[in-house]
Amino acid sequence: MNTSKNITISDVAKHAKVSKSTVSQYLNQRFEYMGAATRTKIEESIKELGYSPNFLARSLKQKKTFTIGIIVANILHGFSTQVIRAIEDCCNEQDVHVIVCNADDDPAKEKKYISMLQAKQVDGFIIFPTGENTDVYKQVLGRNIPIVFVDRLIPDLEVDTLLLDNINASKLGVYNFVENGHEDIAIITPPLNPLITPRWERLEGYKEAMAECKKSYPEEYIISGQLHTLHDQLDKVFQLKRRPTAILCSNDLTLMEVLKYCKAKSILLPDQLSIIGIDEVSFATVYNPALSTIKQPAFNIGGRAAELLLDHINGKSSERKVYRYAPEFLERTSVKTL
Amino acid sequence: MNTSKNITISDVAKHAKVSKSTVSQYLNQRFEYMGAATRTKIEESIKELGYSPNFLARSLKQKKTFTIGIIVANILHGFSTQVIRAIEDCCNEQDVHVIVCNADDDPAKEKKYISMLQAKQVDGFIIFPTGENTDVYKQVLGRNIPIVFVDRLIPDLEVDTLLLDNINASKLGVYNFVENGHEDIAIITPPLNPLITPRWERLEGYKEAMAECKKSYPEEYIISGQLHTLHDQLDKVFQLKRRPTAILCSNDLTLMEVLKYCKAKSILLPDQLSIIGIDEVSFATVYNPALSTIKQPAFNIGGRAAELLLDHINGKSSERKVYRYAPEFLERTSVKTL
């Protein structure tokens, strides 16, 4: 076993008294036309010298790095981390590496990361897009580097996109409230940026379901804004003479805000307020009361995203399309029957 | 802007009518002795051609990838993800990339990842070691690739190691129980693998604190085992005539198990059982009751780990040592005063 000095394929070749290319053949498992003796010689030399091949050099030559980049809009969402885990599992099986970057909902950061990863010659991208970098996505695609989008739709781009059936996710929530006798149902969501698909789709689903169920709601019932402003907004809603008896939380982060608020104001769940959250959270079952949630099939989404990307990378490409995933309602005990 | 074909430094050189090396100078910000005219010419050519440099080639030449690898024993611990976030923040500032691998508490997987990352020529490692790969760590060190360990001590290795003062973490918990009048205090921990520092140190802290406080405990109060066996073990403990009134959860995962158990058995917190968890959890403040926790300064640990590693990589090395971090007790309402 060597210390310090890097040992290369030539060293192995010399030691085994063969040429570099023969060693290279060996490394790439092309034993077919190789003498058994040669093979063992090389094997031994590699062991003795403690040689390990330099991926960089190989990648440079092959123009392929066996590495993909993931750019996630906001790593703080449980959904993102679950999807990432699934992608990693899938990629590891095929010995492809994954580099994860968190754009922090900042298009400038996203752009920077895309450039960095391109410079690193990643073979493809899985992106949870911030939405404001269509030109950058186009440029990547123009270089024939495949992309798969997750969670958000980007218009006018021929790219596979996987996301929740958000409309139905919200509907599931509203229906459950209605079935349990609720009339005054509010929704809470992060800022309604039109570029962020799930947000407005989930709101849309809420509106549609409310209409279908013939429930009216004052505009204050659409509680939306930066996380830290939500507390004050909730305050206002709860001072309305027509107080909501139920709130649909459009993601895990807003759910946390509602929980914090209720705790601070000693609002008893579910007696004084019923809640349902879109996105599964780790503590849903152990919370008091157990939280009813609408789960995204994060694992399936991540796995499929990885498969699709890997297929495109390997040329097993098919037509690009949008894949919608059905939400799953997990009924627990945070909705009171009125 | 080009499509498909890769454009290289030579293309830029040609377009700008200078030599490759001049362009290289430009890319590396060595403008000092460069004609202003040349500089603008190159700048424009780069823009026009949509050129972006190939990191791989540069890395191959410079024998430096500006990439570090993180190998985490188990990504499911909230602590791990927090530390990783801190490392990433620190590295991003210096434009170094991070590749994260999850060993899943499996030494074989850890070994495989270390090899892969070495092949990728990472400049250094931050490892949450599984503990059973000392020879591999040595081999890496032998190649002059720096390592920093986090969370777990590896004997006989001259490597910076950052971890919690586990003994005192447990003590903080026990003391708080005792101050609140508890006599029958148990601890719950994952399997007591002697190679996994925090586990036995936390148990040790429990024992010491109990001794200091002159509290006795039957051996059943040391509840330890794989997560899925904990439910049954808790059952046994609660059938003891001397039932514990308090449990110290030695990490976030065991805390979850206790919470699940209490929920299943309708054990009321904190009236029928007081609990404190080591490791902060996202829902600690919103839980009912709010959970008292002992927090690790994950952000500081991660940041410092990155700094130390980057220093070693850049040769600004100092003596290797063990850094201990003080735990922080966050008192909330999951401990009842008897």
Next chain:
DNA sequence: CTGTTAGCGCTTTCAG
């Protein structure tokens, strides 16, 4: 079945 040769795209002396 094995060796020779020519690069992959970039950096880096060293001349000019």
Next chain:
DNA sequence: CTGAAAGCGCTAACAG
């Protein structure tokens, strides 16, 4: 201030 040339470690024809 700029260019020529060598080479990082590996792969891939193409001969032999």
